[in-house]
Amino acid sequence: MLTSSQRQLVRVISESGPLSRTEMAQLLGLSKAAMSGISRELIDLGVLHETETVYGQGRPSVRLDLHPECAYFVGISLLEDPAPMILCDLNGKIIARQAMPLSRDPNVIADAITQGLPSLFGTHPDAREKLSGIGVALSGFVDETQSNCVQSTLLNWQDVPLARIIRERSGIETFIENDAKAVAVSEKLFGSAREIQSFSVVSLGDGIGCAHFIDGKLYRGKHGGAGEIAHCTIEPGGSPCRCGKRGCLDTVASMKAIKEMSRAEGIECVSLSDIEHEASTGNAAAIRVLHRAGSALGLAIANLIQINDPGMILITHVEGSFDGLFGTVVNQAVETNVLPRYAGQTPIRIKRVDGDVWARGAASIAAHNFLLGPNSN
Amino acid sequence: MLTSSQRQLVRVISESGPLSRTEMAQLLGLSKAAMSGISRELIDLGVLHETETVYGQGRPSVRLDLHPECAYFVGISLLEDPAPMILCDLNGKIIARQAMPLSRDPNVIADAITQGLPSLFGTHPDAREKLSGIGVALSGFVDETQSNCVQSTLLNWQDVPLARIIRERSGIETFIENDAKAVAVSEKLFGSAREIQSFSVVSLGDGIGCAHFIDGKLYRGKHGGAGEIAHCTIEPGGSPCRCGKRGCLDTVASMKAIKEMSRAEGIECVSLSDIEHEASTGNAAAIRVLHRAGSALGLAIANLIQINDPGMILITHVEGSFDGLFGTVVNQAVETNVLPRYAGQTPIRIKRVDGDVWARGAASIAAHNFLLGPNSN
DNA sequence: TTGATTTGTTCATTTTCTGAACTTAGTGTC
DNA sequence: GACACTAAGTTCAGAAAATGAACAAATCAA
Missing domain, CATH: 1.10.10.10 (Winged helix-like DNA-binding domain superfamily/Winged helix DNA-binding domain)
Incomplete structure (x- = not known):
């Protein structure tokens, strides 16, 4: 220590x-x-x-x-099946990568991790000795000790002390974190937000995640719910959301929602690029869908800027690109819904991320605890 | 020190x-x-x-x-004319009160304050010796040193080092702060948010102000604009706002807007109570106005809760009461627009404040600097 | 070569905090 | 009412952390 x-x-x-x-x-x-x-x-x-x-x-x-090789970290994402498991150094550089079967049983997960470690270290025996922690990213609410999952709909968990279980099985210091918050930490530690004290990350994927760094610290909120932008009401009285209310950002601007809306309009699509392509060829329905989604996301981000005045908004996305109609509409919507005095004052960076985001985010949680200690002291 | x-x-x-x-x-x-x-x-x-x-x-x-009498503070509000000037102790108890003419010239303000001090201390000679600071609240953006007013539309200022000017004239440590932020500090120091680490204050008056405490510290935002909730777009494409965009919360839910909307509907009103009274007697237009305003404010607060998950929302209001239709609609709108899991989790306290809010808030800025030092170390 | 300049080290000293023993001021019991 | 028991707060020697000032080191400029 x-x-x-x-x-x-x-x-x-x-x-x-x-x-x-x-x-x-x-x-x-x-x-x-x-x-x-x-x-x-x-x-x-x-x-x-x-x-x-x-x-x-x-x-x-x-x-x-x-010294990048002074400590190594393992990061696991429980957001995909099979669950990616990576080994990385203090710079966030991925040294090794493998996958493990996803389970909803915390004991099974802990065992899979423990059993997976030896092969992960296969060709890196020195990293084995310098392993300083395991990080796990999951969809759900995590308490401030980064040990207990208070609630996860996806995993159907309620108060699961996952970190403790893994720690006991593997004998290695372990921390868990919400997916979006883990990405924010990895951007602060390894990424493009290193020198920025207050910023928000909006991660665009099947769902929409968001997390804030405020004055150099990850801000969790009173109930761990800071950043739940996906369930801001953006279209009052809009489509019902799986959360129980209506018109949530998630129902209009998540990749899942965009694809569903497109299919409902009769557009054949597997990815965002397909819809962008349709829009570029003049398909009115595709244009409508992208406009609706982009305006919604832009408005949500504008509200975020108005409320928190962050030093940067970092939008991470897995699919497609932000150069098309969707990205343009998002940017326009932000500009038109932000106090004119502020327009253009808040840098909005777009970052295309690969499938390793969540696992790298997870590893960054372990790295953060190694470098800066628990509770971000 | x-x-x-x-x-x-x-x-x-x-x-x-x-x-x-x-x-x-x-x-x-x-x-x-x-x-x-x-x-x-x-x-x-x-x-x-x-x-x-x-x-x-x-x-x-x-x-x-x-020890409440260990130090005394002067607070001045530049939001009203004449500008209230109070003397209070470490508990926020007001010891003496007077007023001074408002001016847009910082030098005139500094002189008025300096000249006003002796009579403020009139019957409290001991407070004179223990005076530890002057605080000034104003409408506008203040930098993180709490010395310079970066911009104020109301006072027509741009980069005015008001605190330095007052400090030079009076010889007393002086700090300035944005009105809403000053109220948040006074609630943290003297009021009902003492033990809460993260909360937001929404102050309802002619305009709508808002400020956040995050992890025990006032959060200013990158450009000092954290809390500018008044210019969140709540009714996309709605009425034009003096800020240049449309549908801002300020155009629907501020007292000024409520009264204007009511008058446009032909309702005779001077205060919120008048409109509430009309609504209670079944005046459909009055009901419509209060519904629109309440829903807007409720939605904005719900967004704030979703984004920041604060430990409390404190709504301060000068006029009327929150027991009528307006208050009911606000509460309903918050509940229906917040993630059902969160509904009712965030305490919303309503506090009726008197005309001293701003001046007391200003004094609390001085008290905060005395107790906890500059930059909230 | 010499002087100017700035980085980084050393070390005695000061400041701040700790641990352990001790004093103080009560309660509870017989 | 004497006696043990308990926990709060104090004292003090010593450890830990930071400082200031003097100094060594490494370069540039003339």
């Missing part, structure tokens, strides 16, 4: 990239003397290492960076 | 009320020995004092509480 000051140092490097000891001292408000000691400890622990030397006037400064 | 540990201690007492040294030690994770020292320092400084003795098994514990 790292001390509180070691953690602070690790945090600034994780946010800002390689820094010299003097720069870190200024950023943390500590003396150069303190910095000297703390960084030596971390170098001895193998967490930091010296990288490039920067020449200027006076003695050149030596930048310190996290 | 207090040390960091003294601040931590002051914070838990401010949040939890009187505590014994042992309780504080547990809450802060410090040793009893450390607690003993820190609390003695604060008692010597006059910030804390011993209150009641609690008998149980063993030696009775002595609860420590903030």
Whole structure:
């Protein structure tokens, strides 16, 4: 375990990239003397290492960076079947990948993970020794200890202490997290939100997920429900949603909803690209569907911006591209529904992610706990 | 200035009320020995004092509480003309009250404040010596140093360093804050949100204001715009708003909008009560107006709950009551637009406030800086 | 080569917190 | 009413963490 000051140092490097000891001292408000000691400890622990030397006037400064191979993490996504299981380093680089059968029985999951570990480490014996934690991403509500799944509709769970079970079986520190929140953490740790203190991630897939970082910390909300944007009412009195109410964003803008609406309109489609293609050839129904979905998502994001004024919105999507009609409509809808003074002030980044998002997100939860400690201290 | 540990201690007492040294030690994770020292320092400084003795098994514990008369604060609201100016203690109790002419010239404001101070202290010479800060609440955007007004439409300001100007004229530590954010701070410090870490305040008046506390800290947003719920689009394509877009919450649910809509419907009204009265006698137009306004506000609050999952929503209102149709519709709209799983999970408190809200909010900004330091460390 | 400049280290000192023993002020029991 | 028992709060020596100032190191500029 790292001390509180070691953690602070690790945090600034994780946010800002390689820094010299003097720069870190200024950023943390500590003396150069303190910095000297703390960084030596971390170098001895193998967490930091010296990288490039920067020449200027006076003695050149030596930048310190996290040592990517100082710790390894396993990430598992319970959102797909078979469940992906990856091994990655402190940079989020995936070293090995395999899959395990998905189950709804936490004991079976714990066993599958434990049994899967040896082959995952197959060609990386050193990673085995430096394994510092397992992270699991799932669809549902997770408590603030990142140990218990309070409720998951998909897995049909209610108060399942999954992390504890896996920890007991495998003997390895384990944390679980909600899928969208895990993606937000991985973007903060490994991705494009490193230096941003407050941002929201909107993840577009079969469903719509969302999570917020606020002042450098993942914000869970009182009941772990911060970011449940999918069930914001966007079309009052609209189509019924599986949640029980009507007009939720999820019923109009999720990939599942877009495809269903398209099929209802008689459009043959398997993916978003199909519908985009139809729209580009002038199919009025396809255009209508994409307009409806895009406006809804754009309005929801605009509301999010108005309410939270984040430093960035990161939209991650698995399917298709954002260059088509859908993306254009989303952007337009955001602009027209945001206070004109703010229009264009909030960067909206689009990121196409691969099938590893959830597993990488899961691994980032373990990495986050290793680097910054539990409860994001 | 207090040390960091003294601040931590002051914070838990401010949040939890009187505590014994042992309780504080547990809450802060410090040793009893450390607690003993820190609390003695604060008692010597006059910030804390011993209150009641609690008998149980063993030696009775002595609860420590903030000493209300250890510091005094001046709060000024620039939202009304004449501008109220109050003097209050650490409990938010108003000791003296007066008014000063409102101006758009920051220098004139600073002079008016400086000249107004002596008479404000008239009968309270001791408060004069213990004056620890001035707070100013205004409508507009304030930067995170609580010194500069980045922009205010009402005052027609752009980058006005009001706090610095007042500080120079008066020689007293001064901070400024956005009106809604000031109210949120006063509720956290003096009001009904003391022990709640994450909550949002929705202040209903001529306009609609909103501010969030997240994990115990005021959240300003990247551009200071967190909480600009008034310009969330609630009725897409609805009436034009003075902000330039259409269908903003402000165009339907602010007191100003409600009254305007009512008058357009031919209802004679000066206050919300008049319209409520009309509605209660069966006036269909009045019912329609209140329904429209209430549904809009309820939907906006439901979106806020979905997005942020706060531990409480506090609705403050100056006019009328929430017992009538308007309040009922708001509550209904919140319930029907929130994920059914969450319905009723987020307490919604209604608080009728008097004309001192803004000035008291302003004073709380000064008190917050005295107790917890700048940047809410 | 010399001086200027800035990074990073060393070390004695100060500050802050801890652990353990101790004092204090009650309750409960016989 | 004496005595044990309990828990709060204090004291104090010592550990831990950070500081300030002096210094060593590494480069550039002249």
